[in-house]
Amino acid sequence: MIGTKTRALVALLLVVSVLVSGLLVAGCSKAEKEPIKIGVIGPFTGPNAKPGGRMKEGIELAVEEINAKGGINGRKIVAIFEDDASQPAQSVAAAEKLTTRDEVLLVIGAYNSACVLAHMQVTEREKTPQINPIAVATAITESGNKYMFRNCATNPMQVSQLADYVLKNFNFQKFAMLFENTDYGRGIAEVFGASVRQAGKQVVAEEAYNIGDTDFYSQLTKIKNLGPDALLIGGNLTEGSQIARQARELGLNVQLMGLGGLSSPEFDQLCDGANEGLICTSYFEVGTDDPLVKKFVEAYEKKFGKPPEMFAAAAYEAVYIAEEAIKKAGEHKNLAEWRQAVRDALAKIKDLPGVQGPTTFDEKGQADKKVYIVQWKNHEKVILYPTGK
Amino acid sequence: MQNFIQQVMNGLVLGSVYALIALGLTMIYGVLGLINWAHGEFYMVGAFVGYILAVRMGLPYFVALVGAMLIMAVFGIVVERVVFLPLRGRPNMNVIIGTLGLSVFLLDGANLTMGPDPVRFPSIYTDQFIRVLGISFTVQRLLVVIVTLVLIAVLRLFIRNHKLGKAMRACSQDLQAASLMGIEINHVAMITAAIAASLAAAAGTLIGPIFLVNPQMSIAAVGKAFAVTILGGLGNVEGAVVAGFTLGLAESLTVAYISSYLKEIVAFAILITTLVFKPEGIFGKHSVEKV
Known part of the structure; x- marks a missing residue:
């Protein structure tokens, strides 16, 4: 049996030791500088x-x-x-x-x-x-x-860089855009379209789709009929890969272009070859x-x-x-x-x-x-x- | 003209997709009087089963298609026994929560086992093209339309002429009376669930190769399937088929001649208009019968 006094003493000792060790630790870290x-x-x-x-x-x-x-x-x-x-x-x-x-x-x-x-x-x-x-x-x-x-x-920065590059290096006259119906996609279409028009070229089609859509034949058929030289995909890889594939299936053999997400290896896998020749922006490349x-x-x-x-x-x-x-x-x-x-x-x-x-x-x-x-x-x-x- | 024909073809493919997914949904409602919120997941699981058989195990495409339909028929029977049976005759809220629970279970199960990222499901027909008069599509797309039409014809024959089909129709008219007339309701219920699930598997295995396969495909599919089912009249098989093609063509022609921004708006405007002026659906006959 331990008496109340002994208990109190033990408790006091514990408190004191905790305080002292705390001070010691604090002292130490002061000496070798806090991170x-x-x-x-x-x-x-x-x-x-x-x-x-x-x-x-x-x-x-x-x-x-x-x-x-x-x-x-x-x-x-x-x-x-x-x-x-x-x-x-x-x-x-x-x-x-x-x-x-x-x-x-x-x-x-x-x-x-x-x-x-x-x-x-x-x-x-x-x-x-x-x-x-x-x-x-x-x-x-x-x-x-x-x-x-x-x-x-930012998005406008990468889109206008892509537009500048394509306009400078290719002699395309007619551009088509197929983009997701979100702030992201509409923003892409706005900036790209403005650059194209500023260069005196034509935007022949501006078509939208919703995230999660899987069938783009209708939009792509319409685009094909308008005879563009290049098609910008303003969206992410899941929809983007299906657009690339369905464009090839429909015989829409124009220059495809895209943004950041389409430079990922997952996009390449999903496309299964349909992305051959596609030009896109990329924030980071391993192979430089x-x-x-x-x-x-x-x-x-x-x-x-x-x-x-x-x-x-x-x-x-x-x-x-x-x-x-x-x-x-x-x-x-x-x-x-x-x-x-x-x-x-x-x-x-x-x-x-x-x-x-x-x-x-x-x-x-x-x-x-x-x-x-x-x-x-x-x-x-x-x-x-x-x-x- | 060539543009018009291509767009009609696009619409027919889309329509087959919608009809095929909606068929199982409308059948389960028609016979069992139960709205299956997990039907999109049936379609998704069916697509994954087809994918595993055809791509992972390397079976010929048609073997995989039939295999997926058979496996999913068994799956349908299990689901009927475990989930639908205890819900039969319960208040609507129980049915909704029960099938929603099944939907979440299957979706998360697929996320866990197959991963959330989409996969390609190539079949030999996705790389074969038909190009006539400037119209272009893959053989796989044509296959979707043809197999859908064949499945619908077989289903129709079965429901019209086969004894079990007749029993199903009797159940859909009045479950209690059918049971009093000596129809083994349990058998009819299991057969219905098996057919619905195998139709979903056919849809998944046919459509998987033209799009991508991932767990989330169920969510996108189920919205359209419900629209088609309501448009055609809940529980009406022919109605679902006609409504599927109507919706597919409406979407495709809207994009072609009006604007791609309006695609969903036109589709759902048709739905709302139908609900307002003919709430029982285009082909529905009586809507107040189920009290």
Whole structure:
């Protein structure tokens, strides 16, 4: 039997020892400097868990590489991942936690434009700089948020690059467009159509379809009858692959063109040869001569056993952009001042090399990014632009 | 003219697709008085069974088609015993929740076992073309139309002349009276579910090669199937066939001569108009009979 006094004594001892050890730990970490915290928001579960996972891998690799070099200004960095499951509400909660409870220096994320549009008000309120590597809605950088930076090309940027390339290199007179009936698809058609008309060429068909549609014979028959030289597919790979295949079945043998999603290997598989000769944009290509890309691809394959794709590359690049800004911002005791300094350093970044090409932010925080123009040939992608780099 | 013929052909293919999927749905309602929310999933599972037989196991396409229909007939019987039977004669809400539950179960089951990404289901007929007078389509598409018409003819003969078919018609008129007349309702119910599921398998195996196969294909299919079923009159087999072709042609010609933006709008405007002016469907005779 233990008496009440002994119990109280034991309890007191426990409390004291906890306090002392707490102090000791705190003391230790002060001595060897706390790591710099970077918050990451992304869909690590839910419908976009797959690309979200790639994004996470890209960040893990960059963090590991930077820490292996000794960190930034002698301090290690640590990434704190928060899942938003592609839900705007959950992403707001994630941003609240990262900026106020974890007190991160900077936020990277997210994947869905709707999520970024929702939580960017939190990062702005907390005056925390944010780098958005993936979400492409134009409104994100057009909103006047001074803390938002984006290191990927927006939709209008990639569409007009594709249009410029095709108009410059081919003598097509008549263009047809078949696009999904969403903001995304209509945005593509608008920008592409404007470029074509500006060049004095004709848009002979503008046809729409709904996401999930499987039969495009009616639209394609109509397009075939109007006799275009080229057809732009303004949509994603599931519908895009069926459009490519059905166009060939109908004997519509014109130059096919598409955007980002149609550069993926899944698209090639689904097309089963119907994508031969299709020209599309691509955010990231594994097979370039760029030494930075080569090094990244090698390291990624070694760590994860598979080649990287665009989401991993974009997130990886975002960490390096953060590294540059934090390095330039220097040491600050006060978190608010530090965040402000990092934000100012981000705004000044100019021609910083990266795996998606050099980064320079404009006054709205949008990086002036070039996309690749590639062509499918025999199940491989041939890079048409930029050439000879 | 050539454009018109191509568009009519496109519409006929689309119409066969709709009719084939809707047939099973309307049969189950007609005979068992039960709206099967999982019918889109029957179609999807049927497509996957056909895919596994033809692509993974390398069986000849027609063997795979018949095989998928047989396997799905057994599947239909199991579903009838496990899900439909306990729901028979229950309030509508139970039926809706029960078949919706089955739908979610099958959809997530397919997501889990086959993965959510679409797959190609090539048949030897997808790469064979018929090109006459500037009109072009694959043999597979022609096959969809022909097999659909054959299946409809066989089904019609069966329902008209066969003893079991007559029993089915009796059940569809009055389940209780049919049972009093000595019709083995349990047999009729199982046969109906088996036919409906094997028609869905035929649809999946025929349509899979012209599009793609993935678990989500069920969701897109079921909306149109319901529209066709209602347009043709719930429980009316001939009505479903005519309604399927009507919808297919309407969509195709809308795209050709009006605008692709209006495709779904025209299709569903036809549906709403029918519901307002002839709520029992184009071919429905009596709608107040089931109280």
